[in-house]
Amino acid sequence: MNGFLRKEFLVRESEILDLYFERNEKAISETASLYGDAVMKISRNILKDESDSEENENDTYVSLWNSIPPQRPQSLIAYISKTARNLALNKLDKRNTLKRSAHKDALSIHELDECTPSNLSVENDADSKLLSETISKFLRGEKEDARNIFIRRYFFCDSVKDIAELLSLSESKVKSSLMRTRGRLKDHLLKEGFIIE
């Protein structure tokens, strides 16, 4: 994103956050107008169901309304994306318990099993935070395209086809970029002391 556009977004985000702090309900419609499509996309990518995705979008806005304030995120898009993703994954967990169609194993995140450290506790927040920081540090060292492809695939759960269209690349190029980035991530995690079996 170029600097001018980014600045414009930041100004708009700041204005929307002000609305949340004023407890002005317009905050939700403004959020939906700016990031509704992004929230629906991530919801659809995970839930693969239109009605569940719409429900997830609404839940995301409610969650934002309840958490801002006291929180004032530095990046509204990152905050809303994380919220939508977490809520969708939780919904998917519930759905799996109820043995409904879409299954969590089908998510792209499982492509990262090959570089998942075995010496960390899934439930341990400190471990998870350390791993997040290490991966973020690794991604900062990656080239822009490789980094964005990785994040679109594993954070936003985009399909390879969607990423290829977004970046005007062939699907095979996207797949090979993901494969190489996973390889480098595994090496990086091993170098940082994580154990991968």
Place this chain on the structure above:
Amino acid sequence: MEKAIGNLSDDLIADAANLKKRKGKIISFYTISALAACLVAVIALTFILSGSKKPTLLVNGEPLEGSLAITENATANVRTADVLPLTITLEIELHKKSEISVSEGNLSVLSGEAYEDKGLSFEGNGTVKLLWNIDAPEEGKSYTLFINEETYATVSYNQGRNVWMISGQ
């Protein structure tokens, strides 16, 4: 890993979230159409230019410009005395597929295998060496060489110089 990816740094997520669809490397339909149109234009122009290029005719190795006397010493040989056969050697270079024929006499190909014998004419492209034989030429008549049924050269008797002449159109 799912949780760790979910907590990546905000700036990384914001950058990836705000990616704009790249127009980039995929060639648009309009570009392909424009390229195809240019290609067609180039091919058509090449075809038209090569088609409009006139055939060249060599008589005894010399280009025919205006009129040329066909003398006894030339390869294109004329013997008028006892109404002997008139034999002319022609080398014709064609720039497109054409039909060569004559008003009278016989044509035979000396070299130019690509030329197809169509009975009273030959059809082909490129350079061909022909022998045009007129068994009993008459001084008052003229004999015509046609390319695609259009007069290309004429053989006639020149009374003043007492020789048979060939003239290009």
